[in-house]
Every structure is written in structure tokens, then in C-alpha cells.
Amino acid sequence: ITICAFIFAPDIVKTVPIFILNITFLRGFFNLYVLSGVPQGWSLTAEECFYFSAPFIFFLLKSIRLFIQPIFITLIGISLVSIFSRHYIYGFFENYTFMFGYTFFGRSLEFYIGIYLALRVKKLSRVEKKGFLLSLLGVLSIIFCILLALLTKKESDYNDDIHNPFEIAILLYLLPFAIGILFYGLLREKTYLSKLLGSGLFELLGKSSFVFYMIHVGFITIFLKKVFPIATPWGFISIFVCLNIISIILFKYVESPLNKLIRGLSKKNRRWAFQRA
Numbered sequence: 001i002t003i004c005a006f007i008f009a010p011d012i013v014k015t016v017p018i019f020i021l022n023i024t025f026l027r028g029f030f031n032l033y034v035l036s037g038v039p040q041g042w043s044l045t046a047e048e049c050f051y052f053s054a055p056f057i058f059f060l061l062k063s064i065r066l067f068i069q070p071i072f073i074t075l076i077g078i079s080l081v082s083i084f085s086r087h088y089i090y091g092f093f094e095n096y097t098f099m100f101g102y103t104f105f106g107r108s109l110e111f112y113i114g115i116y117l118a119l120r121v122k123k124l125s126r127v128e129k130k131g132f133l134l135s136l137l138g139v140l141s142i143i144f145c146i147l148l149a150l151l152t153k154k155e156s157d158y159n160d161d162i163h164n165p166f167e168i169a170i171l172l173y174l175l176p177f178a179i180g181i182l183f184y185g186l187l188r189e190k191t192y193l194s195k196l197l198g199s200g201l202f203e204l205l206g207k208s209s210f211v212f213y214m215i216h217v218g219f220i221t222i223f224l225k226k227v228f229p230i231a232t233p234w235g236f237i238s239i240f241v242c243l244n245i246i247s248i249i250l251f252k253y254v255e256s257p258l259n260k261l262i263r264g265l266s267k268k269n270r271r272w273a274f275q276r277a
Helices: 002-008 016-023 039-060 069-084 094-104 104-123 133-152 165-188 192-197 200-207 209-215 219-227 231-277
Strands: none
Touching: 002 219, 039 069, 039 094, 039 104, 039 165, 039 209, 069 094, 069 104, 094 104, 094 200, 133 165, 192 200, 200 209, 200 231, 209 231, 219 231
């Protein structure tokens, strides 16, 4: 998708260094390039940082509690900003807004809540509990966090960035807990919402959601906007439906086969290495 964006998108600054920063996920460390290429792909840098850090995270659990670790990671991010903000290097850790909003160092708590949820669910029995309180609390908490964030946002700050300390506290520290409560409720409580999200259609939409995320902004959407006028409700709905259909097709015939191929090659390499040993 990144390669196609550089080929087909007319508004992308097409240079070799920017292309390399995109395909290596390094662009997420530079404020100047964080939204280049496929803009929404900035989160891939944070995710790759987490995958790289995961072995160390679990190793350190023996000596440092799970929710103490994000404090140290955030302090590292603050230190990087304090060092590199004095020397402009294409926006490399340019300011705290960038660090908290776009990097793993500012958003690490989201990943740690996911770890905690996975570890907790792993210890639970498979028996589903009747009730809806956790799911309802999660939904209401998410709505509360969003409304609170809107109230604290200044009119001049209405864009994708997180500007003030109140937004940081709400969106990066309170909202992840609210989402974690909802996920835990969906896993533990048998509700109409859990049944809906667990249906075959929503399972397919969930599996193709990463593709949807990667194409919902970019050259594909630009083309669809020329076909369907976005100003009308039907145009918006048509674009949304088309993006989901394209996402499902790409998942079933590109992402899923490639995933199986890579896993198969990985197994063969491990078997070969074992035989050689």
C-alpha cells in the first residue's frame, strides 16, 4: 500500500529518503515526515517499537511491575525530546506534542493495558458470565472521555494533534482504561453487543480492519470521492461500503495468503535449522 501510494498519489513528495523512511517505519520518529506516504500508517512505528520491546517487557516483569514500566518508557521519551528539541533534525522528537501523540514512548500505556487484559483473560475460565455491567461501563466511560476531551480542546486546536496536558491525560491515560473495560466486558459477558460483534460478518470485518485502516485515507479514497460525491449522505455511505468491500477482498486474496506463505516459510526455516543443528 505504501509503494502504491508513492506511485499513484499526486500530493506526495516523492523522494528516496522519504520512501525509505516510510518502508522502514522510521518516519514515525520525525515530526516532519510522520504523516508522509500513507498518513495513517504513523501508528505502525509505535507498533513496531512495541513488538521490538515485547521480549524485554516480559523479561522485566520479574523485577518491575507491569504498570510501572510505562512510567520509565515515558521518561525516556521526555528525555529524548529534551535532548533533540534543541537541535532540529527534520523534527526528530521535536516536541512533547509529537512525542505523546505519535510515538510509542507517549502511547505505551495503551499497549500495557492490552498486555494486562491478555494476561488476565488467559487466567479466566471459558465460562461466560451473564450480565452487562462491565460492557455498559466501558461504553459509558468511552463516551465520557470523548466528551471531556472535546470540552478541554481549544477551538484553535481542532486537528488530529493532542495539544494540551488535559487532552494527554484524557485520551492517552483515561481512554485506554475505558476501552480495556469494554473489551473485558465483551470477553466475559454474554450480551447482544458481544453476540453482534462475534457474528460471522463482524468477524470478517474485524479481520479485514487493518486493511481498511491502511486504505481509508489515501489514493483509493481520493478516487472513490470522485465517483461518489462526499457532500451527500449516500455518497459517504457508498464510499464506506466500497472501502469495506475492497478491504475484505485484499484481506482474503492478498493479506491472508501472504500471511500463510510467510508462516510456512518460517516453519520450514526453523525445521531446516533444527536439522542442521
